[in-house]
Amino acid sequence: MSYNLLKGKRGIIFGALNDMSIAWKVAERCAEEGASMVLSNTEMALRMGELDGLAKKINAPIIAADATNYDELENVFVKAQELLGGKIDFVLHSIGMSPNVRKRRTYDDLDYNWLNKTLGISAISFHKMLQAAKKVDAIAEYGSVVALTYVASHRTFFGYNDMADAKSLLESIARSFGYIYGREKNVRINTVSQSPTATTAGKGIKDIDNMMDFADKMSPLGNATADDCADYCVTLFSDLTRKVTMQTLFHDGGFSNMGMSLRAMNQYSKDLDAYKDEQGKVIYG
Ligand SMILES: NC(=O)c1ccc[n+]([C@@H]2O[C@H](COP(=O)([O-])OP(=O)(O)OC[C@H]3O[C@@H](n4cnc5c(N)ncnc54)[C@H](O)[C@@H]3O)[C@@H](O)[C@H]2O)c1
DSSP states (O other), X not given: OOOOTTTTOEXXXXXXXXXXXXXXHHHHHHHHTTOEEEEEEOHHHHHTOTHHHHHHHHXXXXXXXXXXXXXXXXXXXXXXXXXXXXXEEEEEEOOOOOHHHHTTOOGGGOOXXXXXXXXXXXXXXXXXXXXXXXXXXXXXXXXXXXXXXXXXXXXXXXXXXXXXXXXXXXXXXXXXXXXXXXXXXXXXXXXXXXXXOOSHHHHTSTTHHHHHHHHHHXXXXXXXXXXXXXXXXXXXXXXXXXXXXXXXXXXXXXXXXXXXXXXXXXXXXXTTTEEEOTTOOEEEO
């Protein structure tokens, strides 16, 4: 159902890769709510060809950019204003990647060049995006910027690895930049802490299926899907949340405030004494 919450608004969506991507769902919902948008992703992601389908469906031009490259980001903000005919009302940062996670390096055996890449792509890109937008004065008064994060920024989750550090930094950037951009231009900056979701990036996390099942059993409302996340982002881009800024907003069915649920306890008690070590060997006791 559409409420016309974004009628006449202009947005930039970074990070739609395929129809599982959270950014893809957000772009579709924003279009339903009346927004016009520009889509952006890396040249490599564009070569995979799936983004064209979304671009056609919502009538959105695509501008390629590597989010670690400041000049390319600035170009997106300049061109997007030309293409959409005015200042930008909302921006979604839906970008994350860790070579250490992909190559199964554990947190006590990190490759530091890869750690730099993780932080560069998944967190510092957000600072570059905000700095580029502010320098070319691309975002309208009371514009709204959202980046996606995960609860592993606050609490330790097995397998999330150096992405936890990237998400902590990402949330800190939202606060630090949120203060400056809010004070000077009334632009709000928030992060949405989303449930584990079966996307291309999500599937890279070790034992994501188990993590999703655990989170689902722990959350009174169950896991939030990518479609649920898109609905929430629409509210954050709308005029109904004009005084919300510098927050990490949990969108996780209640998971982040749970200790132990009945469903999780029942599941756990079935195999209370046995667990597997990191090599998969069953250990008792
Ligand atoms: N899937 C989950 O369980 C989950 C949970 C919480 C938060 N998130 C976050 O949601 C965001 C979107 O991820 P997703 O789950 O939709 O997966 P996804 O794989 O669909 O999206 C990740 C995107 O990052 C883009 N990207 C990677 N390197 C880039 C670069 N250098 N420049 C520009 N773009 C680049 C990819 O091309 C891709 O489009 C990420 O920040 C992720 O950490 C995901």
